[in-house]
Amino acid sequence: MTADVLTTDPECLVPLRDVERTLVRKMKELQGPGAAPVLRARMANLVIFCNSLEQAIRINAHIPEIEAVHPARALLVVGELGPEERDVTARVTVRPLNVVGGRAHALAEQVTLHAAGAAVERLPFAVRALVIGDLPTNLWWAAPQPPPLAGPLLHDLSENAQQIMYDSLGWENPVRGVAATASWLDRIERGGSGGRWRVASDLNWRRLKYWRRLLTQALDPASAPGAAESVTEVVVEHGPHAVVQAWELVAWLSRRLGWRLHAGKVRDSVEMAWTFSTAKGPRLVRVDRLDEGPPEVRRIRIACMLEGKPAAMNLVVEEEGRRLAIRLEGVEAAPRTMTVPALSAAELIGRQLSDRERDPAFRESMAVAQGMAQSLL
Amino acid sequence: MAIELDTGATAREQTAAATRAMLPQPCQLVIFGAPGDLSWRKLLPAVYNLNVDGVLPSHFAVVGFGLPAEGTVKGDPDEWIRNRARDGITRFSRQDLDEGHWADFARALFFVPGSFNDAHAYAVLKARMEAVDQQFGIPGSRVYYLAVPPGLVDLCVTRLKDAGLVNDPDEQTAFTRVIVEKPIGRDLDSAREVIATVSKAFAENQTYRIDHYLGKETVQNLLVLRFANSIFEPLWNGKYIDHVQITVSEEEGLAQYDPLTGDMLATRAGYFEGVGALRDMVQNHMLQVLCIVAMEPPWSLGPDVVRDAKIGVLNCLRPMTPRDVEKNVVRGQYIEGDADGKRVPGYRKEVRDAFAMMHKPLPPSSVNSTTETFVAMKMFIDNWRWAGVPFYLRTGKRLPKRASEVAIQFKDVPHVLFNDHPDVPLEPTVLSLRVQPEEGLSMRIASKLPGPKVRIYPVKMEFNYASSFGGQTPEAYERLLLDVMAGDATLFMRRDAVESAWRFVMPILDAWEAHRSRDIPEYQCGSWGPIEADRIIEPDGRQWRTL
Numbered sequence: 001m002t003a004d005v006l007t008t009d010p011e012c013l014v015p016l017r018d019v020e021r022t023l024v025r026k027m028k029e030l031q032g033p034g035a036a037p038v039l040r041a042r043m044a045n046l047v048i049f050c051n052s053l054e055q056a057i058r059i060n061a062h063i064p065e066i067e068a069v070h071p072a073r074a075l076l077v078v079g080e081l082g083p084e085e086r087d088v089t090a091r092v093t094v095r096p097l098n099v100v101g102g103r104a105h106a107l108a109e110q111v112t113l114h115a116a117g118a119a120v121e122r123l124p125f126a127v128r129a130l131v132i133g134d135l136p137t138n139l140w141w142a143a144p145q146p147p148p149l150a151g152p153l154l155h156d157l158s159e160n161a162q163q164i165m166y167d168s169l170g171w172e173n174p175v176r177g178v179a180a181t182a183s184w185l186d187r188i189e190r191g192g193s194g195g196r197w198r199v200a201s202d203l204n205w206r207r208l209k210y211w212r213r214l215l216t217q218a219l220d221p222a223s224a225p226g227a228a229e230s231v232t233e234v235v236v237e238h239g240p241h242a243v244v245q246a247w248e249l250v251a252w253l254s255r256r257l258g259w260r261l262h263a264g265k266v267r268d269s270v271e272m273a274w275t276f277s278t279a280k281g282p283r284l285v286r287v288d289r290l291d292e293g294p295p296e297v298r299r300i301r302i303a304c305m306l307e308g309k310p311a312a313m314n315l316v317v318e319e320e321g322r323r324l325a326i327r328l329e330g331v332e333a334a335p336r337t338m339t340v341p342a343l344s345a346a347e348l349i350g351r352q353l354s355d356r357e358r359d360p361a362f363r364e365s366m367a368v369a370q371g372m373a374q375s376l377l
Numbered sequence: 378m379a380i381e382l383d384t385g386a387t388a389r390e391q392t393a394a395a396t397r398a399m400l401p402q403p404c405q406l407v408i409f410g411a412p413g414d415l416s417w418r419k420l421l422p423a424v425y426n427l428n429v430d431g432v433l434p435s436h437f438a439v440v441g442f443g444l445p446a447e448g449t450v451k452g453d454p455d456e457w458i459r460n461r462a463r464d465g466i467t468r469f470s471r472q473d474l475d476e477g478h479w480a481d482f483a484r485a486l487f488f489v490p491g492s493f494n495d496a497h498a499y500a501v502l503k504a505r506m507e508a509v510d511q512q513f514g515i516p517g518s519r520v521y522y523l524a525v526p527p528g529l530v531d532l533c534v535t536r537l538k539d540a541g542l543v544n545d546p547d548e549q550t551a552f553t554r555v556i557v558e559k560p561i562g563r564d565l566d567s568a569r570e571v572i573a574t575v576s577k578a579f580a581e582n583q584t585y586r587i588d589h590y591l592g593k594e595t596v597q598n599l600l601v602l603r604f605a606n607s608i609f610e611p612l613w614n615g616k617y618i619d620h621v622q623i624t625v626s627e628e629e630g631l632a633q634y635d636p637l638t639g640d641m642l643a644t645r646a647g648y649f650e651g652v653g654a655l656r657d658m659v660q661n662h663m664l665q666v667l668c669i670v671a672m673e674p675p676w677s678l679g680p681d682v683v684r685d686a687k688i689g690v691l692n693c694l695r696p697m698t699p700r701d702v703e704k705n706v707v708r709g710q711y712i713e714g715d716a717d718g719k720r721v722p723g724y725r726k727e728v729r730d731a732f733a734m735m736h737k738p739l740p741p742s743s744v745n746s747t748t749e750t751f752v753a754m755k756m757f758i759d760n761w762r763w764a765g766v767p768f769y770l771r772t773g774k775r776l777p778k779r780a781s782e783v784a785i786q787f788k789d790v791p792h793v794l795f796n797d798h799p800d801v802p803l804e805p806t807v808l809s810l811r812v813q814p815e816e817g818l819s820m821r822i823a824s825k826l827p828g829p830k831v832r833i834y835p836v837k838m839e840f841n842y843a844s845s846f847g848g849q850t851p852e853a854y855e856r857l858l859l860d861v862m863a864g865d866a867t868l869f870m871r872r873d874a875v876e877s878a879w880r881f882v883m884p885i886l887d888a889w890e891a892h893r894s895r896d897i898p899e900y901q902c903g904s905w906g907p908i909e910a911d912r913i914i915e916p917d918g919r920q921w922r923t924l
Contacts, residue, residue, distance in 0.1 A: 088718030125715035
């Protein structure tokens with residue numbers, strides 16, 4: 001399928017003006033002669049921007065799974081910046097969904113647009129012609145540049161988008177990206193054309209959902225009286241490329257704890273540390289990168305008082321990510337665990353498509369993260 | 378036979394007559410300007426499709442009349458038009474050319490070459506039509522299709538009359554009808570002149586002013602949707618409807634280009650320059666569609682009953698003052714931009730190139746043309762049903778996609794329950810009727826997403842003509858030609874409707890004329906029009922729809 005969709009064989013190209021007609025024809029072919037009409041499954045427009053063919057090939061493999069979670073008209077947009085010039089081309093794919101008894105009861109549709117060089121600027125025009133009205137439009141900015149630093153292309157592609165999704169995992173310049181994101185979030189959400197509702201979502205924030213839930217429970221005064229007020233140090237360890245994920249988590253936590261940023265420093269790109277001030281004295285937060293492991297937060301150590309004694313909570317990933325556990329140091333207690341549903345990358349996107357609410361905790365955390373980033377610059 | 382409504386008939390009789398199946402009557406379709414573009418692209422393929430579908434009268438023939446651009450026809454004229462028709466059908470017909478059907482169609486297709494100004498040519502035409510009557514058992518009935526430039530209409534109808542080719546309007550067996558193409562004038566006065574010219578030879582009940590938009594299935598389905606479903610009509614008023622948007626968006630500009638060389642192949646500049654989108658689209662197509670959306674329920678489907686209901690809307694359009702025009706109407710002209718992934722030139726360059734291609738001098742007024750390729754407006758219908766409900770109309774060339782729709786946006790639900798500080802604003806319920814390209818309708822409603830939390834998501838229920846009913850939807854011209862043969866004028870514009878529509882747009886044309894300026898709002902090819910169009914709708918807390 002990947003080869004079909006992203007092949008450079010000109011035989012597979014469809015003139016842009018014939019895209020809709022070709023979609024209908026391909027659907028009819030799959031419907032079969034004399035058969036009842038097949039439902040076109042599309043709950044949203046999903047515009048995915050990639051800046052390289054390699055990345056597009058990777059993402060293309062996930063699209064059927066995304067459509068299974070939240071059916072959408074997928075527009076995979078590949079814009080390769082560089083000296084090579086390549087006019088906008090289009091390819092069309094129709095694939096069966098919900099196959100019962102050998103018959104597809106719904107069909108999903110995808111259009112792949114590809115351009116290189118100066119022609120990349122034309123991609124927003126092609127996208128504008130292909131989005132379906134009356135359906136929410138989502139732009140997934142899959143390029144590795146942080147969206148605040150992406151320039152006019154993102155602005156043009158997001159013209160009618162109600163949600164802009166991005167993934168801070170693996171950002172090329174995390175400090176600059178985080179520093180720019182909070183004010184960008186504000187601008188982008190207020191700047192929907194004609195006052196349209198718009199929300200920006202970081203997939204990394206969604207990945208932190210269970211960590212945040214576990215931390216809330218761990219520091220809950222009902223289960224750990226006095227723990228939250230007595231936290232003196234937080235250390236987060238993360239796998240490669242997950243620094244922003246860890247950063248968002250500590251920003252959220254420090255805000256929950258009512259801390260005020262004092263200073264920050266970075267060491268050898270593997271360790272970042274900040275001090276916060278509180279009424280009870282300075283507090284330390286450190287984010288450490290592990291040399292290997294999956295790109296995610298792996299462990300959180302919180303030094304605090306438990307049962308009136310100096311102790312620590314260790315929140316760790318277990319069972320290959322299927323479980324989070326709290327293990328206590330300094331006091332006797334059985335470990336507490338939380339099951340985490342396994343979410344593939346495609347499921348993460350699919351769920352985000354239907355989740356269009358603005359999350360105030362995310363905005364507030366990013367505001368703290370912005371200050372933390374500026375303290376490192 | 379065709380149904381002529383007797384004004385003395387009772388309502389019950391008229392209703393019964395109107396709902397009886399109207400059958401096309403034996404006749405000859407005589408196409409003036411048969412060698413031309415409209416005939417080649419639309420009319421002959423439409424007649425062929427009617428033939429394939431077996432809905433033409435049993436006694437029927439087509440006679441073409443006119444001269445090709447070369448001035449003469451070499452060889453057998455009948456063979457010439459048959460070759461031309463075959464080419465047009467091969468290129469443009471919705472159904473593939475089938476040799477069996479083609480043979481049947483071609484044997485009833487004839488051509489009389491001649492100038493519209495040549496009295497002798499009409500004598501030849503008359504003799505040929507009489508011979509065709511004999512050959513096909515046609516009782517002398519004629520449908521004249523004037524597929525000619527507006528300037529030639531007067532000449533054609535006068536010559537027809539003088540040649541004795543127009544029968545009495547009360548003649549039932551050997552009827553004579555004429556189809557007149559738009560534009561019907563370029564302002565109110567000239568429209569009245571065209572109407573008067575045609576009326577010198579043809580009575581109103583013989584005259585069919587065609588607007589092909591009204592032949593589209595979705596436009597006709599508007600009537601069915603409104604009046605054959607009990608759920609819509611009770612909601613079809615200002616109490617429940619927030620506003621209506623009618624959009625006719627074209628991705629084409631004035632010219633067509635060779636995809637390989639980029640050379641201009643064809644252009645409509647000769648017609649469009651100096652005419653503009655208001656005259657070309659709003660005055661006819663869009664106001665006609667508006668009438669069907671907004672009219673009161675007619676008490677029967679009789680042609681004049683429906684047309685009376687439509688004129689009722691036109692008569693209630695709130696006239697625009699110069700201040701209203703400034704505030705509620707925006708025009709624009711496209712500049713260089715993108716279409717189909719390619720860079721395309723702006724309007725003024727296309728006009729210059731078109732005149733150069735035609736080897737004609739560029740008119741001084743076209744040097745910095747202010748002809749509008751885009752119009753957006755807000756208008757009101759001052760009657761009980763629509764008081765306070767804005768109708769937003771928008772049309773343009775070189776917009777992102779070819780799409781025409783009527784969208785009925787219903788009012789928001791009260792700000793309680795799900796609309797009381799929602800996490801995501803509730804999107805309004807919208808009923809959208811797509812006229813093209815995929816004829817159908819859809820309704821956007823709010824639905825709960827599965828899960829423990831109440832999260833609301835807009836879903837779209839869709840009905841698509843082609844996928845639901847299968848096969849191909851007949852082209853508008855097919856339906857309209859059949860209606861003329863059956864004597865059903867429901868979908869054609871009556872003279873009072875033409876005049877009323879012009880009466881509405883004249884203040885806009887006058888205001889533009891009074892403020893003639895070289896500065897017309899511009900928009901890039903491939904965009905949704907000038908940003909100035911937003912000022913019509915956004916201050917009302919609404920947005921143009923994304924199609």
